[in-house]
Amino acid sequence: MYLQHFGLRHPPLGKDGVELWDDGGLGHLGERFNWLLQSPGIGLLTGEPGVGKTAALRHLTCALNPHRHQVIYLAETDFGRTDLYRGLARALGVEPAYRRAQLWRDIKNRIHELVDGKQLTPLWIIDEAQNLPPEFFRDFPAFLNFAFDARDLITVWLVGHPSLAQTLERAPYAALHSRIQVQVKLKPVVERERFAAFIQHGLKAAGCPHTLLADSGIELLRQASKGLPRQAGLILCTAMRLAVPQGLNHLPDALLEQAIEELR
Structure with missing residues (x-):
């Protein structure tokens, strides 16, 4: 239901994603991976x-x-x-x-x-x-x-x-x-700018054409997830589910806080 509501092809940061975010770490692993193939x-x-x-x-x-x-x-x-x-x-x-x-x-x-x-x-x-x-x-x-x-x-x-x-x-x-x-x-994405870029990439790759979170919301998500992609994805999906019955097309900070609390 929430995927249709937000116009997404798959859950953001989920297992269905094929466009992994990489600002160097994945490339480093790929290089070492190829070493062992050869x-x-x-x-x-x-x-x-x-x-x-x-x-x-x-x-x-x-x-x-x-x-x-x-x-x-x-x-x-x-x-x-x-x-x-x-x-x-x-x-x-x-x-x-x-x-x-x-x-x-x-x-x-x-x-x-x-x-x-x-x-x-x-x-x-x-x-x-x-x-x-x-x-x-x-x-x-x-x-x-x-x-x-x-x-x-x-x-x-x-x-x-x-x-x-x-x-x-x-x-x-x-x-x-x-x-x-x-x-x-592999390390969590804990730096603020890197984490923001990571979240925006995940939303865009899932088919979201616009920003769903304010800068303060991204910071909430960063702190709660500790930079771990799986946890960030769980919080995002929970917040989206909570947004549907309220008819919201964005994720305000209060909704993110509610999603974080539900997952504790």
Whole structure:
């Protein structure tokens, strides 16, 4: 109802948006992302919940040639390590073996077939990686050892909260940490001018032809969302829903305050 009322194609700052705002951060990630496509290895992407990590990677993978890269996305990480490898096996078209040793061999043989036979490089994105079991972090380097550790055949992105980076710096995971080739941290949009530009871009990309918020309203939104895109989008959509029964075609500060209160 509120989309029609405000003439929007999709929720502002929502998952349906295809035009991501970028004033440098996304470009930096895209550059590092391409590095690992050209030279397979491990990338680490961290940031606060709602900062846009998954949206950024979804945007980048949409542009990939499916004949060159097979994208495997995993977000169910709060399981045992064998379950994680079984999920990878199924995504690669391999029937998961019961024993982990055989499971590893079957997966690695399949990766060899894809890379050498089809020139297809797997790209494994592990989201919510802060929930991965410690034993996965410990033995993952051994899994990545191909041909006497002379070849890198799969690109892996570990994606998670800032605590993930701190975890991987611990001594028990030194082997895995030493294999990380790229580290990127996405940060909230906290500066006033950047945040205002971000909100205006989000509204315009959703189809809004005019400004819905006063400068004071944008500042309210910035402070309440702490610069996190997901939270800012929730507040905006809640305020728009509240505006419909009142017949408003803009979002006054009082309405934003009401939306912020409802989401607390």
